[in-house]
Amino acid sequence: MLALELHQFATVPEGVRGVEVPEPHQPGKGEILARLAYASINPAELLLVEGRYASRPELPVRLGIEGSAVVEAVGEDVESVRPGDLVMSLLRTNWTERLLLQQGQFVKLPEGFDARMAAMLKVNPATAQLMLSEFVNLQPGEWVLQNAANSAVGVLVIQLAKQRGLRTINLVRRSSLETELKALGADVVLTDSENLPEQVREIVGSGALRLALDAVAGPAVEQLAAGLDTGGTVLNYGLLSGQPCHISPNQLVFR
Structure with a gap:
């Protein structure tokens, strides 16, 4: 699957690359698998890409402070969501096609909630x-x-x-x-x-x-x-x- 990673501190978009990464495994106990719906571009992310953020992570690093996703599968002991539900991801690595999330790393959103708005809800x-x-x-x-x-x-x-x-x-x-x-x-x-x-x-x-x-x-x-x-x-x-x-x-x- 495709993910976006920062490979060098540079002006946008020169430092960011689309890379092929392994598909996540099927969800285990307490996990869900979700397909990314939308991901916003936060100003903090632009500063990070340019090397002007307060901290500099080791490169390469996956990006994506915010994102909304649709649940595809749930693991054992997960009762809060089911396939088809919309969730807000709490990870900081959301610029990828699929997300494997543990309980506590997502928030279920009400039925009918705008997935685009959900991708701007966290920050x-x-x-x-x-x-x-x-x-x-x-x-x-x-x-x-x-x-x-x-x-x-x-x-x-x-x-x-x-x-x-x-x-x-x-x-x-x-x-x-x-x-x-x-x-x-x-x-x-x-x-x-x-x-x-x-x-x-x-x-x-x-x-x-x-x-x-x-x-x-x-x-x-x-x-x-x-x-x-x-x-x-x-x-x-x-x-x-x-x-x-x-x-x-x-x-x-x-x-």
């Missing part, structure tokens, strides 16, 4: 949820500031924040995105500008803005920090600019 929703819940004890009515608001994580942040009674200020590069994001629940949509911190403070007024989410890095970190309350938190989770995070000592020491 981005969890990222958005954890950023809103694990770093700052936000209360209903508080504000959250984020850049790259039209990204996959950004639109999830908007929707999850709205469910929790939080208000969002969302930074984008194109004003044409405002209608789309407000339909999802965005409170404010701004385009990046030099006077962004002043705009943000005017919007927040006497309200609380203690969390900013950064997917860009580079100078964008300083821009977000300048709009926060004293003692606020900038949480970086991306590297869209390709640059390290830039922030002045003034922001860190005096605020």
Whole structure:
């Protein structure tokens, strides 16, 4: 069967090869065999291929952080799924035609669930949820500031924040995105500008803005920090600019 492996750190797709690998054996006790339906391409994977991720695995290595698959066969003692069920794989090696999964390495999805959406379910929703819940004890009515608001994580942040009674200020590069994001629940949509911190403070007024989410890095970190309350938190989770995070000592020491 065909699998995609990283053979050298290089620009996409030069470092990735399609290789023939042995078919997995029939599922044993506590295992299932599933055929890949869809696999997403996560930004973290692109960084890994280019050698810019935080860790460098030994090569060659199979890729694929996310994937959805249809169960073909189940082994002994597997009662949670049956052939034909859709599952989300929890492995990080999903870019292959078939997957042999042990119990605990997959999640059964409801009947009729979109297999394409299932292939994007593991990383981005969890990222958005954890950023809103694990770093700052936000209360209903508080504000959250984020850049790259039209990204996959950004639109999830908007929707999850709205469910929790939080208000969002969302930074984008194109004003044409405002209608789309407000339909999802965005409170404010701004385009990046030099006077962004002043705009943000005017919007927040006497309200609380203690969390900013950064997917860009580079100078964008300083821009977000300048709009926060004293003692606020900038949480970086991306590297869209390709640059390290830039922030002045003034922001860190005096605020």
